[in-house]
Amino acid sequence: MALIGLLKPELKLILFGGKGGVGKTTCASSAAIYLSRNNKTLLFSTDPAHSLSDSLGQKIGDEIKDVKGVENLSALEISAEKALSEFKMEYEDEIRKIFDTSTYLDKEDIDAILGLPIPGIDEVMGFKTIMDLIEEGKFDKYILDTAPTGHALRLLTLPELLDDWVKVLAKMRWKYRYMVTSFAGKYKPDSADDFLMSMKRTVKKIEGLLKDQNRCEFIVVTIPEDMAVLETKRLIDSLSKYGIKVRQLIINNVIESRDCEFCRERRNVQERYIGQMKDKYTDLNTVIVPLQAGEVKGIEGLERFKEILFSG
Ligand SMILES: Nc1ncnc2c1ncn2[C@@H]1O[C@H](COP(=O)(O)OP(=O)(O)O)[C@@H](O)[C@H]1O
Numbered sequence: 001m002a003l004i005g006l007l008k009p010e011l012k013l014i015l016f017g018g019k020g021g022v023g024k025t026t027c028a029s030s031a032a033i034y035l036s037r038n039n040k041t042l043l044f045s046t047d048p049a050h051s052l053s054d055s056l057g058q059k060i061g062d063e064i065k066d067v068k069g070v071e072n073l074s075a076l077e078i079s080a081e082k083a084l085s086e087f088k089m090e091y092e093d094e095i096r097k098i099f100d101t102s103t104y105l106d107k108e109d110i111d112a113i114l115g116l117p118i119p120g121i122d123e124v125m126g127f128k129t130i131m132d133l134i135e136e137g138k139f140d141k142y143i144l145d146t147a148p149t150g151h152a153l154r155l156l157t158l159p160e161l162l163d164d165w166v167k168v169l170a171k172m173r174w175k176y177r178y179m180v181t182s183f184a185g186k187y188k189p190d191s192a193d194d195f196l197m198s199m200k201r202t203v204k205k206i207e208g209l210l211k212d213q214n215r216c217e218f219i220v221v222t223i224p225e226d227m228a229v230l231e232t233k234r235l236i237d238s239l240s241k242y243g244i245k246v247r248q249l250i251i252n253n254v255i256e257s258r259d260c261e262f263c264r265e266r267r268n269v270q271e272r273y274i275g276q277m278k279d280k281y282t283d284l285n286t287v288i289v290p291l292q293a294g295e296v297k298g299i300e301g302l303e304r305f306k307e308i309l310f311s312g
């Protein structure tokens, strides 16, 4: 079997997720090369341990770059830290205003609050970067190499987290608004309100996109080993809890050769786990990818790998 349906024009965002070391980056890069044949494609990663540069065999980094040797393909390693500091620079005044007009905090208190790390906010901003890119519409396809499972799942809980955060701030504003209207009789929305509204819209948009099966697809990558099988189940279950339905599963590093005692033994062990997954995920399109003798990296290596992913 091969990966299917990724050329559908309405499908915009394709995420590759799974445990560390199972082949997410390799699959995401190869899929991006495949799609770039007919689509302007952006390959990007949110894994803090970026490896697109290693996989593609060329330096990428936190600005969008054309991939050398592949037409129509650009790549980006999103720096959550950079996104957060840009966000702070852009919105600090607004955030300050929210605290300033809503509470009895003095300047020092507000400085202290703004300096505090808000859990997950850097990743939210990473995702906001993605959302903004998609809205700009410069590319037809967006391929995301996600961080290993735990991290990626945290990313999915972020719309909720950010929503809570916006709610708390909005509540402060409402109290302030109430005071203003009772004393002055009139309330004029200001830039802090605009900011809250726009954050709220971003959250809704991220959520909407992730849950939209026509526009977004999450492909799970795994290997036929006990721990990977367990993590795959956790990932698929959690995704389903967030309303994201997985349709395709890649089982990577499968040993094909039965020519030696070692290969036969390994293959038998693998077969047990492949069987378990096939029994459990009867509704998934499962793609078996053989373990390659050589390293899979650089454009040439990925071109060959892509043939396996897309022609079976
Ligand atoms: N089918 C395969 N055969 C041989 N090597 C592979 C295969 N899939 C991936 N690799 C190699 O395994 C390593 C880990 O893959 P990578 O895609 O970086 O995993 P992840 O992104 O999930 O951590 C890389 O060096 C990659 O080239």
Ligand SMILES: [Mg+2]
Pocket (backbone or CB within 6 Å): 024, 025, 026, 047, 051, 145
């Ligand atoms: Mg990786």
